[in-house]
Amino acid sequence: MLLDANYDTSVSCFHIASETAVFVLCGAIVVLIVGATVVGAEYATAVDRAAWRQKHLWRVLFAFMGVVPLITLLVFMTAFDGKKRKELFVDGDNLVETGCVKLTEYRYEFPMKGVILTYEHDDIKGGNDYLRISAGARVLRVDLRHADQWQNLSLFAPASMRKYAAYLRQNGRVVPPEIDNIP
Numbered sequence: 001m002l003l004d005a006n007y008d009t010s011v012s013c014f015h016i017a018s019e020t021a022v023f024v025l026c027g028a029i030v031v032l033i034v035g036a037t038v039v040g041a042e043y044a045t046a047v048d049r050a051a052w053r054q055k056h057l058w059r060v061l062f063a064f065m066g067v068v069p070l071i072t073l074l075v076f077m078t079a080f081d082g083k084k085r086k087e088l089f090v091d092g093d094n095l096v097e098t099g100c101v102k103l104t105e106y107r108y109e110f111p112m113k114g115v116i117l118t119y120e121h122d123d124i125k126g127g128n129d130y131l132r133i134s135a136g137a138r139v140l141r142v143d144l145r146h147a148d149q150w151q152n153l154s155l156f157a158p159a160s161m162r163k164y165a166a167y168l169r170q171n172g173r174v175v176p177p178e179i180d181n182i183p
Helices: 013-045 049-079 150-156 158-170
Strands: 002-005 083-091 094-101 104-111 115-122 128-135 138-143
Touching: 002 138, 002 150, 013 049, 013 083, 013 094, 115 158, 128 158, 150 158
Parallel strands: none
Antiparallel strands: 002 083, 083 094, 094 104, 115 128, 128 138
8 A cells, every 4th residue: 555655666766866966957057157147247347358357257267167066066965865755655564665865775664563643733834744654763754735645545544634634624725535534
């Protein structure tokens, strides 16, 4: 029973990290283009271009050839760091989480006997709603605002999903039909 899917299981960890890296690279290119435009406009409007080059050229070259690649490298490194979940599902008597840590695939299995399920809401950054799954010392969260496995979640954690549906009704938000009338 699939509970949460963030990436297709056939997608490699390198591909997942590369998505972030490409996004960062595009941001760095935009910064370079804007910076070059500003510097070019300042140079074009300078009265004494030779004096401007003598005064500013080394700073500009240092910024474009040194600082920007260094910042880009640091952001690339963080793109390849961290943990990203691919899937969370129930397999027999185990709760299974698969994903990537850095560029390495992982698979954690937790026995269902010790699992504690709770609905969690916090008001940080506009409010987040989670299904909190305590599996021993490990805590897993399913982001309910971006969930798409409502039927499976309602079968897996009916009490928590009832609380979530009640919270949505109380705040005048739309309740997904799959969790609207959980017995």
